[in-house]
Amino acid sequence: MNRIEIEQVAFERDDVNLFEDVSATWHQGEIVQLAGKNGCGKTTLMRCIAGIHQPSAGKISWNGHNVSSFDFRSTLLYLGHQVGIKLLMTPMENLLWYFGINGTKSSEESSIPLSRETLLAALTKVGLAAFADVPCFQLSAGQVRRAALARLYCSYAEVWLLDEPFTAIDIAGVEALKGVMEAHAGTGGVIIFTSHQLWDSEAIRVLDLEAYRPKAQDIAL
Amino acid sequence: MPWLALVGIVLFLVGAIWGLGFAPADSKQGNSYRIIFLHVPASFLAMAGYYVMAICGAVGLIWRMKISFMMMKSAAPIGAVLTFISLVTGSIWGKPTWGTWWEWDARITFMLILFFLYLGVWALQTSYQDRDAADKTSAILALVGTVNIPIIYKSVDWWYSLHQPATLKLTGPSSIDASMAYPLIVMIVAFYVLYTWMLLDRTRIEILERERKSRWVQAIFGQ
Amino acid sequence: MSAIPGPHRALTASFKRELLVAARARSEFFNPLIFFLSITMFVPLGIAPDAQTLAPIAPGMIWIIALLSVLLSLDRVFQSDFEDGSLEQMVLSGQSLYWIVIAKSLAHWVLTGLPLALLSPILGVMMALPGEGYVALVVSLLFGTGSLCFIGAIGSALTVALRRGGLLLSLIIIPLYVPVLILGSSSVQTAVLGEPYLGQVALLAAIWLLSLMIAPFAAAGSIKISLGT
Numbered sequence: 001m002n003r004i005e006i007e008q009v010a011f012e013r014d015d016v017n018l019f020e021d022v023s024a025t026w027h028q029g030e031i032v033q034l035a036g037k038n039g040c041g042k043t044t045l046m047r048c049i050a051g052i053h054q055p056s057a058g059k060i061s062w063n064g065h066n067v068s069s070f071d072f073r074s075t076l077l078y079l080g081h082q083v084g085i086k087l088l089m090t091p092m093e094n095l096l097w098y099f100g101i102n103g104t105k106s107s108e109e110s111s112i113p114l115s116r117e118t119l120l121a122a123l124t125k126v127g128l129a130a131f132a133d134v135p136c137f138q139l140s141a142g143q144v145r146r147a148a149l150a151r152l153y154c155s156y157a158e159v160w161l162l163d164e165p166f167t168a169i170d171i172a173g174v175e176a177l178k179g180v181m182e183a184h185a186g187t188g189g190v191i192i193f194t195s196h197q198l199w200d201s202e203a204i205r206v207l208d209l210e211a212y213r214p215k216a217q218d219i220a221l
Numbered sequence: 222m223p224w225l226a227l228v229g230i231v232l233f234l235v236g237a238i239w240g241l242g243f244a245p246a247d248s249k250q251g252n253s254y255r256i257i258f259l260h261v262p263a264s265f266l267a268m269a270g271y272y273v274m275a276i277c278g279a280v281g282l283i284w285r286m287k288i289s290f291m292m293m294k295s296a297a298p299i300g301a302v303l304t305f306i307s308l309v310t311g312s313i314w315g316k317p318t319w320g321t322w323w324e325w326d327a328r329i330t331f332m333l334i335l336f337f338l339y340l341g342v343w344a345l346q347t348s349y350q351d352r353d354a355a356d357k358t359s360a361i362l363a364l365v366g367t368v369n370i371p372i373i374y375k376s377v378d379w380w381y382s383l384h385q386p387a388t389l390k391l392t393g394p395s396s397i398d399a400s401m402a403y404p405l406i407v408m409i410v411a412f413y414v415l416y417t418w419m420l421l422d423r424t425r426i427e428i429l430e431r432e433r434k435s436r437w438v439q440a441i442f443g444q
Numbered sequence: 445m446s447a448i449p450g451p452h453r454a455l456t457a458s459f460k461r462e463l464l465v466a467a468r469a470r471s472e473f474f475n476p477l478i479f480f481l482s483i484t485m486f487v488p489l490g491i492a493p494d495a496q497t498l499a500p501i502a503p504g505m506i507w508i509i510a511l512l513s514v515l516l517s518l519d520r521v522f523q524s525d526f527e528d529g530s531l532e533q534m535v536l537s538g539q540s541l542y543w544i545v546i547a548k549s550l551a552h553w554v555l556t557g558l559p560l561a562l563l564s565p566i567l568g569v570m571m572a573l574p575g576e577g578y579v580a581l582v583v584s585l586l587f588g589t590g591s592l593c594f595i596g597a598i599g600s601a602l603t604v605a606l607r608r609g610g611l612l613l614s615l616i617i618i619p620l621y622v623p624v625l626i627l628g629s630s631s632v633q634t635a636v637l638g639e640p641y642l643g644q645v646a647l648l649a650a651i652w653l654l655s656l657m658i659a660p661f662a663a664a665g666s667i668k669i670s671l672g673t
Contacts (some may be wrong), residue, residue: 050532052532052536052671052672053672073536073538074447074448078532081529082528082529082532083528083529084528084530084533085528085530086461086465086528086530087528088464096457097457097460097461100449100453100454100458101448101449101453101457101534101537102448102449102537103447103448105448113449113453135468
């Protein structure tokens with residue numbers, strides 16, 4: 001069973017721990033929300049799980065493999081604060097590039113290049129069908145984020161790490177996004193996302209980072 | 222490590238007094254050659270120092286040893302200063318020997334490039350706020366520099382042989398008389414000892430600086 | 445375990461994207477070339493316009509100006525990808541960053557080094573370069589600028605997380621450019637004298653191969669560190 005394990009992870013910034021002693025195990029089919037105030041380390045923990053940052057203590061693993069290993073990256077979809085959309089290119093060109101290096105990350109077929117039709121269908125689902133061939137600098141901030149979210153409709157990556165996925169998305173878009181996330185969890189994916197919005201649902205597990213603030217004032221070596 | 226400093230200073234004084242006061246004057250260059258007692262050891266250490274820096278960087282990158290990065294950070298300014306001393310003393314030596322303050326000789330040019338390599342590592346190290354990134358990026362730069370040093374050295378040497386004007390060839394260190402060589406060796410050893418002391422001392426300061434919030438450092442300073 | 449596209453597919457996808465972006469932002473493509481041509485004007489203005497003065501310094505001057513043009517274009521190689529989050533997508537794609545850096549450096553060369561080499565005969569004419577030097581000029585610039593792009597990628601990757609890394613980038617890269625400059629300009633000088641210059645060109649090609657093999661590793665390592673800041 002696919003799982004992400006976080007074992008006593010701490011992250012140190014400027015000699016002070018941002019959070020410490022974070023432990024959790026998440027299995028396939030689960031949607032996890034990282035919650036907490038601004039500056040409590042949600043994005044940092046997310047980037048640690050993605051293997052971009054190294055935690056200063058503890059370890060994070062995917063089915064026992066290090067998260068900076070190929071085993072994890074070949075099944076990962078990560079959406080950061082900066083979503084990785086080139087403004088000079090159109091949403092279609094951006095998707096072609098994205099899947100050109102990532103593939104669908106499907107475990108069944110070896111990654112076949114995605115057709116324009118498949119990508120256009122994904123862009124239609126995020127409401128960008130009419131803007132598929134318009135350079136992204138002409139789109140609004142919300143539309144640019146939607147262009148990045150279109151990746152979710154084509155990817156078979158098992159793990160989705162979504163950093164503030166609801167930012168700049170309108171109400172209908174948020175509902176659609178929640179639907180996709182639930183569907184992905186339903187087919188055995190793991191989703192970890194950050195948000196300060198509440199998502200009232202039984203299915204969501206919440207990790208509140210407020211609980212992992214450093215206890216002692218002075219930090220011993 | 223005060224004893225290391227003491228040994229270094231004693232050796233330095235012995236070498237300096239011996240070399241400057243008692244070694245015989247050179248038959249061709251007179252007394253002006255005596256600057257080699259500073260120039261040669263400084264050049265030696267400037268070269269060796271780059272490798273010390275690069276090896277520290279490599280150890281830090283491979284085994285993730287923080288102390289190694291701290292040593293590397295300390296080695297950069299010391300090396301830059303030594304290279305600078307080597308360039309200045311070489312230039313002072315050049316005035317009576319060649320009649321100019323500056324000559325685009327292969328060795329001088331190479332030293333100048335080495336100086337810029339040091340400055341690059343040092344500048345990169347100081348421009349990152351994030352200490353970890355500063356350590357690792359400058360370590361990579363130092364390693365890239367190490368790969369390049371032989372290529373740069375060869376190319377400068379070859380370039381000089383193309384353009385070499387008919388200037389007088391320097392007497393190589395092997396041909397100097399024993400009465401000059403002994404004080405020179407003393408000076409080289411003195412520079413090595415002083416270099417080690419400076420490196421360790423700067424590293425010590427760096428450790429205290431980085432760990433200033435930890436209990437053991439605060440205990441030392443009784444806060 | 446899942447499969448991801450092979451390195452050749454990642455390489456072509458990245459390469460195409462670079463060219464596409466350059467086609468959309470034409471000024472970024474033309475600026476180094478205009479710089480290359482316009483700075484040449486300084487040489488006769490600053491030294492002397494007659495052929496006797498210009499001809500002997502032409503090989504070195506053209507080479508120095510070409511080197512500066514590449515240097516000036518370096519800071520954008522990874523910068524915009526870092527800012528818009530594409531760089532972390534490349535790292536997290538599971539692809540070896542080595543191939544992506546090669547794709548980006550090759551695209552950078554196609555967009556700066558290659559046109560510079562092809563334009564260099566015009567500069568040769570303006571600088572009174574003797575007829576024997578032209579082939580050597582173009583060939584040495586083709587290989588030489590290739591190395592400059594690969595070596596420069598290291599500097600670009602090392603300074604990508606710094607807001608104002610441009611000048612620092614030049615500072616750390618200039619010493620590493622010394623061998624290429626020496627070999628490049630001397631190959632043209634040798635050709636002008638009517639002597640065989642193949643040796644220098646062969647060495648330039650060797651440096652190009654060496655930088656192709658080593659520089660992307662160093663750049664890839666630096667990118668991973670820069671993302672961690």
